Amino acid sequence: DVKVTQSSRYLVKRTGEKVFLECVQDMDHENMFWYRQDPGLGLRLIYFSYDVKMKEKGDIPEGYSVSREKKERFSLILESASTNQTSMYLCASSLGQGRNDVQFFGPGTRLTVL
Amino acid sequence: ELKVEQNPLFLSMQEGKNYTIYCNYSTTSDRLYWYRQDPGKSLESLFVLLSNGAVKQEGRLMASLDTKARLSTLHITAAVHDLSATYFCAVDFDSGGSNYKLTFGKGTLLTVNP
Numbered sequence A: 001d002v003k004v005t006q007s008s009r010y011l012v013k014r015t016g017e018k019v020f021l022e023c024v025q026d027m028d029h030e031n032m033f034w035y036r037q038d039p040g041l042g043l044r045l046i047y048f049s050y051d052v053k054m055k056e057k058g059d060i061p062e063g064y065s066v067s068r069e070k071k072e073r074f075s076l077i078l079e080s081a082s083t084n085q086t087s088m089y090l091c092a093s094s095l096g097q098g099r100n101d102v103q104f105f106g107p108g109t110r111l112t113v114l
Numbered sequence B: 001e002l003k004v005e006q007n008p009l010f011l012s013m014q015e016g017k018n019y020t021i022y023c024n025y026s027t028t029s030d031r032l033y034w035y036r037q038d039p040g041k042s043l044e045s046l047f048v049l050l051s052n053g054a055v056k057q058e059g060r061l062m063a064s065l066d067t068k069a070r071l072s073t074l075h076i077t078a079a080v081h082d083l084s085a086t087y088f089c090a091v092d093f094d095s096g097g098s099n100y101k102l103t104f105g106k107g108t109l110l111t112v113n114p
Helices: none
Strands: A004-006 A010-013 A019-025 A031-038 A042-049 A065-070 A073-078 A087-094 A109-113 B004-007 B010-014 B019-025 B032-037 B043-049 B055-058 B061-066 B071-076 B085-096 B099-104 B108-113
Touching: A004 A087, A010 A019, A019 A031, A019 A087, A019 A109, A031 A073, A042 A065, A042 A073, A042 B085, A042 B099, A073 A087, B004 B085, B010 B019, B019 B032, B019 B085, B032 B071, B043 B055, B043 B061, B071 B085
Parallel strands: A010 A109, B010 B108
Antiparallel strands: A004 A019, A019 A073, A031 A042, A031 A087, A065 A073, A087 A109, B004 B019, B019 B071, B032 B043, B032 B085, B055 B061, B061 B071, B085 B099, B085 B108
8 A cells, every 4th residue: 555654644833843743654766745734625736746856846935945855755845934934835746658647645634822 | 717516505404314425516516526524533535527428436435527517416305314414526627737636525514424
């Protein structure tokens, strides 16, 4: 089975702190994604990566950056956390076949910024 | 900009009844995905619809895709309590080269009552 793990299930940080969210997949997937999920807004794509050291902006990249130094690991960075970044963050990965490419999701990290 | 609209957003139904969730999207695509999310859990892939007229069924759920109408439906037959969850549809579109990303609907919260 594909396994996508995230470093924390719950995280509480203070405004202005630098926050790192880590995601690891164990199926040698090419593609990795970071989403945030908010009530009434569904899932919104923050950043994605198609290869090591490659990244592309999603729909809401402002206030975030990412790092992919190894194929299995994709990190989301909040340079200076703000209260409006309180959310559920979901990581996903997919094989990278172009189309017909199911995304597999991690358990999520619920981040609260005080 | 690709828009994906689900309706209804909230659905309360009795056990044993039938109902349909609709997913409309705004841009040409022939790939659509349905996911399920249980409370406090991550997203799980239900169906992948890969062409116009595609129909997939598993248990009491059946999904179909009409690419000409830009519409997918998720039909629930004889609902049971275990189907209570949030259901998301997602549409893929070309983000450049051979890479594709998903745009999600806002989700339909289904509650099945005894």
